[in-house]
Amino acid sequence: MTSHPTLLLASGSPRRRELLHLMGLGFATTNADIDETPLPGESARAYTIRLSQEKACAALAAAAGHALVLAADTTVADGEAILGKPANADEAWAMLRQLRGRAHQVYTALTVIDVATGRAITDIAVTDVPMRPYSDDEIAAYIASGDPFDKAGGYAIQHAGFRPAALTSGCFANVVGLPLCHLLRVLRRFGIEARADVPERCQAHFAYACDVSAAILDTPLLLNPPLQPS
Numbered sequence: 279m280t281s282h283p284t285l286l287l288a289s290g291s292p293r294r295r296e297l298l299h300l301m302g303l304g305f306a307t308t309n310a311d312i313d314e315t316p317l318p319g320e321s322a323r324a325y326t327i328r329l330s331q332e333k334a335c336a337a338l339a340a341a342a343g344h345a346l347v348l349a350a351d352t353t354v355a356d357g358e359a360i361l362g363k364p365a366n367a368d369e370a371w372a373m374l375r376q377l378r379g380r381a382h383q384v385y386t387a388l389t390v391i392d393v394a395t396g397r398a399i400t401d402i403a404v405t406d407v408p409m410r411p412y413s414d415d416e417i418a419a420y421i422a423s424g425d426p427f428d429k430a431g432g433y434a435i436q437h438a439g440f441r442p443a444a445l446t447s448g449c450f451a452n453v454v455g456l457p458l459c460h461l462l463r464v465l466r467r468f469g470i471e472a473r474a475d476v477p478e479r480c481q482a483h484f485a486y487a488c489d490v491s492a493a494i495l496d497t498p499l500l501l502n503p504p505l506q507p508s
Contacts, residue, residue, distance in 0.1 A: 284470065286393075288337035288349035293434075297456040298348075300483055302473030310336040310349060314362075322355035322385055327400055329353075330387035334398065341393045346468060352386040352455045354431030361431040370421050373432035374442070379411040382431070384453045390464050401464050401499060403457035405448040407435070412442055436484065449494070450486045459494040467499060 283304035287294065290309050298305055310333040316325050333349035341347050354361045356376060364370035387402040420440040426432040435443045435453045449457045458476050465471070477491035 284345045286337060286341050286344040286347050288333045288347060291455055293454050294350060294456045297451055297454060297458060297480075298461075300474065300479045301458060301462070301476055303470070305348075306344065308337050308340040310334070312336055316360055322353050322358055322360050322383065323402065323404070325360060326351050326353040326385040326387040327402055330389040331398070331400060334389040334391050338391065338393065341391075344393055346465075346470070347391045347393060348461070349389050350386055350456055352384065352430055352452075354382065354384055356380075356382045363428055363430055364426055364432045366427075367421050370426040370432040371417060374412075374417045374420070374426070377409045377431065377433070377442075378417075379409060381406050381408040383407070384431075386452045386455060386457050386460075388457070388461055388464055390468065392468060397468075399464050399467055399499070401460045403449055403452040403460045403494075405445075405450075405452045407448075407453055408444045409442055410444040412440070416440065445486075447489050449490055450484050450488065451480050454484075457494075459491045463495060463497075463499050 283306050285303055285305035287298060287305050287307045288310035289307065295307065312329065312332045314329060329351035330349050333351060334347050337347045337349060361373050364373055384405045384407055385402060387400060389398060389400045391398040420426060423439065425434055425437055433442045435445065445453065451458050458480050462472055462476050477488060481488050
């Protein structure tokens with residue numbers, strides 16, 4: 279009989295796979311293609327939660343043999359303006375200039391569904407991200423690299439050649455796309471424990487001194503309204 283990993287990650291993102299590996303848990307991946315168009319008047323927070331839940335539900339069809347489905351959605355927001363992935367260089371220029379020298383918010387919502395019972399839990403992380411005053415020449419070089427076009431907001435915080443953010447507080451992994459301490463907090467509700475020291479591994483991986491990991495793990499999970507998977 280084939281043994282299946284406990285987790286089925288509903289994402290094709292190499293960044294999320296990289297982060298999930300830090301937890302030491304076995305997992306498989308599947309794609310969950312959904313319509314990501316925001317609803318009229320939908321807040322960035324509500325939009326991010328809804329997409330993570332819809333992705334998790336969409337992945338259930340491929341979840342046979344797995345214990346849990348995990349889906350995540352990350353949104354870059356300037357106030358309530360949602361900044362998606364730039365379709366071309368002009369859009370990337372506009373986003374990076376809009377964000378330059380200012381702070382914005384990054385939301386990542388996680389939804390985990392128990393495949394056997396349908397029980398679902400959603401959690402959300404929010405990080406305020408101050409951007410440094412990078413130059414137009416730096417923007418041009420970054421766009422020429424091709425990196426902005428599959429990134430919400432047109433940037434990757436961890437990009438070694440650009441490093442657009444001046445983040446000194448908050449969850450770095452959230453901005454990359456998978457807030458590991460929030461995920462660990464959710465998994466513990468399903469009786470799953472990481473096989474590694476998650477805060478230590480995350481901080482070492484990004485060379486970043488996190489000031490919020492202990493508070494996240496010590497704070498009771500605030501559940502969103504229950505999900506009713508179809």
